[in-house]
Amino acid sequence: MASSKIIVNYFDLTGRAEIIRLVLVYAGKEFEDNRISRDKWPEIKPKSPFGQLPFVEIDGKVYGQSLALANFFAREFNLYGRSNLDSLKIDQVAQLNEDFFQEVVKVFTADPEKKAEVEKKLQEEAAPKFWGFYERLLKENNGRYFVDDEVTLADLIVYDAITGFIGSFTGPLPDRYPLLKALVEKIGSNQRIAAYKAKHQ
C-alpha cells in the first residue's frame, strides 16, 4: 500500500468523497485527487464500478462505496483501532453518521414546498440528536477521541460531518458541545489537514 497508486474520483465537492481524502491526507499517503466537472462525468461514468461517484482506483482496480473505501484506507494506515472491539466502536460512529447523512438526503430530495420544513427538522431535531450522541461517546471514552487515545477513522468522520457536507446543511455546531468543538479544532489544526483544507476553500 505504501507504494500503491491511488486515484480518488469525485466532483469538486466535499460530499461523499471527503472522508476518503481526509483519511489519506491524515495518513500522509499521496494520491491523485481527481475532481471531475459535471459535464465530464458522463464520459467517465462507464469507468465507475456502480455508475456513481466517488470511485477509487487502487493500482488500476476500481472500487466504489465511500464508507467501504474509507474503512479500507483506515485499516491500511492504522486508523481503525487496535482490536475488533475498537473497530466496532469506530463502525458504530460511521453507521450513526450514515443515518445522519440520510437525514440530510431528506432535505435535498424534499418537494420544493416542503423543503424549508424538512430543513428545519434537520437543524432542530436530527442534528442535535447526532451531535448529542457524538458528544456523549467522546465523554464516555476519555473526552478527547472516540477510541483509545488517538485519532481514528471515527474522529475524521465526525470532523467531516461538522465541517463538510452534513455541516453545510445543519449550520455551525452550537457551543453546547465542547468536546466536539475541541475535536474539530484539533483535527483542523493538524498540519496535513490544514494544508489540504487551505487548498480547497
Added chain:
Amino acid sequence: MAPKSMRLIYFDARGKAEISRLVLAAAGQTYEDVRLTKEQWPAEKPNTPFLQLPVLEIDGKRYGQSIAIATYLAREFGFCGKSNIEELQINQAIQLAVDLMNTGSKAFYESDPAKKFPKYFQFFEKLLKESGTGFVVGNSLTLADIVFYDLVFNYISRKVASIEGYPLLQALSKTVESNEKIKAYLAARKPTEF
C-alpha cells in the same frame, strides 16, 4: 479476544437483526437471542446506546447499529475476508445493499417498485460474476453473502421484487441456505412477517 457472553436484543422479527443472527448461526456461536415485545420497548429504550434496536451486549457493554454489529461478529468469527482488500470488497457489497434498502422503502410505495431493484440486482450479479466462485468475495461464506441472501429473502417473501434473470444471485441464495449450520438455523426459525 472472544467475548465471554453475548446478547443480541431486538424485536420478535428478522428485520435489522437477522444478518447478525445468521452470522452467529454460521459460526455455531451461542448467544442470548432477546426478543422484546412492543410493550416492553418503551422501558428498554433508554437502556440502548442510540434509542434503537438491534443492540449487541458484549460482556455487559451495549453497542448499536446493525451493520456495525454484524461486521464485528463477522470479523470475530472469520466471515469478513482473508485480507484487507477482501474486507473492502465485502464492505463494498454491504454498502451497495444498504443503498438499495435506503431507496427500497420509497420503492415500496411506488406504483412500479420493480423499477428500483434491477439496477442494484445487476450490480450484485456483476460482483458475483467477477468473483466467479459462487460467493460474493473469496471462495467461502462471508458477511456479503449473508447480507445479499437476507435482502433477497425479504424482498421475495414480501413480493416486492423477483430475482428472475439473475441466475448468480439465485445460486447464491441457494448456497447460503444450504450452508450446514445456516440450514439448521433456518429450519428452526420461526416465520415472522418482517
